[in-house]
Amino acid sequence: MTTANKPAAPNYLPMLLAIGAFSFVVGGAVTYQIVKLTGGQTAPLAETSMPETASPEVTRAEAPTTDVSSLINGLDLQSAATALIVVEDKPAFKPPQPETILEQSSLTALKQGVLSGVLEVGTTDDDRLALTSTDGSFDMENAKSLIAQAASNGALTVPEGLDTEAGDLDRNTLLLAVVQQSLEAGNKREQDAARNLREQAFKSSIAQTTAINGARYYTVKPGDSLAYISLQFYGSPSAYIEIFQANRDTLTSPDQIFIGQKLLIPSV
Amino acid sequence: MKRSLYFGASVIAVSGTALFAQAQADQTSFNFNGQDFTITRAAQVNLEAVARFSAPDLSCEGKCLSPMVAADGVDTIGELDVMTFMTQAVANGSGLIVDARLPENRSIGFIPASVNVPLPTMEAENPFRQDILLALGARALGDTLNFSDAMDLVVFDAGPGTTDAQRMINNLLDAGYPAEKIKYYRGGMQVWTALGLTTQEQPS
Secondary structure, eight states: HHHHSOOOOOOHHHHHHHHHHHHHHHHHHHHHHHHHTTTTOHHHHHHSSSSTTTTOOOGGTTTTTHHHHHHHHOOOOHHHHHHHHHHGGOOOOTEEEEHHOOOOOHHHHHHHHHHTEEEEEEEEETSSSSEEEETTTSOOHHHHHHHHHHHTTHHHOTTTOOOTTTOBHHHHHHHHHHHHHHHHHHOHHHHHHHHHHHHHHHHHHHOOOOOETEEEEEEEETTTTTTHHHHHHHGGGGGGHHHHHHHHTSSTTTTTTOOOOOOOOOOO | HHHHHHHHHHHEEEEEEHHHHHHHHHHHHEEEHHHHHHBBBBOOOOOHHHHHSSOOOOTTOOOOOSSSSSTTOOOOEHHHHHHIIIIIHHHHHHHEEEEOSHHHTTTOBOOOTTOOOOOOSSTOOOOOHHHHHHTTTOOEEETEEEETTEEEEEEESTTOOOOHHHHHHHHHHHOOOOOOGEEEOOSHHHHHHHBOOOOOOOOO
């Protein structure tokens, strides 16, 4: 069922890159000719020839990347951390436009990874749910430190429920939440990928509950955040609010839970 | 050498007696759904009952003999295991004994504290299959199921002469039920009654 919904890996990527490279050469040559003709008016003409390019620092030098994973692995921390917030307003992924391939940031690389099936929600070595690289090509630690940096320098506002019982930032779940939310706000294909992530998380969760008078209770474990508990039972970190509302008598804040605490898990 | 042989034989004799005693004298008592159940072994076997459970099922085509293993990863168990399962998993609510037969066959007699989940209800075409799986403890997100909270099951049918339990187990596996949560009691009603173990006729 999950495999059927999995978006097919885009096999047009090399083609697009070829188109991109071709148009770059042609565009470059044309621009060069125009520059030669018009002398001083370099900047406005260069802008009109690449109108969709949002980040000025994205240059041709980074473009010949052939797989999405090396996009995120090769990024420098500072520009990617700021790119994380910028990218929310950018247009959704449109396969026919070579410019989209040039538009690089960690989030688009991650989204690409999910869309191509290289990234999915799986179980880590310590049995925790997280965005994992199916072929090991994505450096998830790098992605997590990028997101943590964006959170600490204020580039990214951390949603509620992402503090662990120990008071740390739940970086695994934050990363997944950002990618999932961004996909949910995207086009049909991205929304399907977001739903697929939800189903993967829901299916692979090994969290168990205890039934008390017909209701399910979960006992908080080391490393848990409310968003992570929500991920385990609803496939999405954002449903933490359901658990928070159902436990208002014992919870004062979505960011204050403790090991051993029993939380009512409402059925959806 | 001779002495050790005697010793070995006596150990076998003692352990054999112990097993026999456990099955015969020690009764198995447990509580299920707020009701007390006791399994004992009758001194006399009800041959008439054995005959009823062993009557060939006319609806069954072919040999209708159960394989020793119902499916990969599903353990086949015996009567003592069923009784242990009763006093542990069934008693604490984490396990269920599932009768895969149709209700009309079940009415002849069944293992106490078992529940009837007829084979057709677990077939993929049954629109209520997911509801049954939820009742067995699965969690659902739309059509996606999670079995982390699902109950441990012991599945049985009329016995080695029928294949209801085997087919039921394969339907459960097709629905995503984890193999390690399923046990196959191959003996079923035929062996259970032949051993004189307690049966129940009326739904409790």
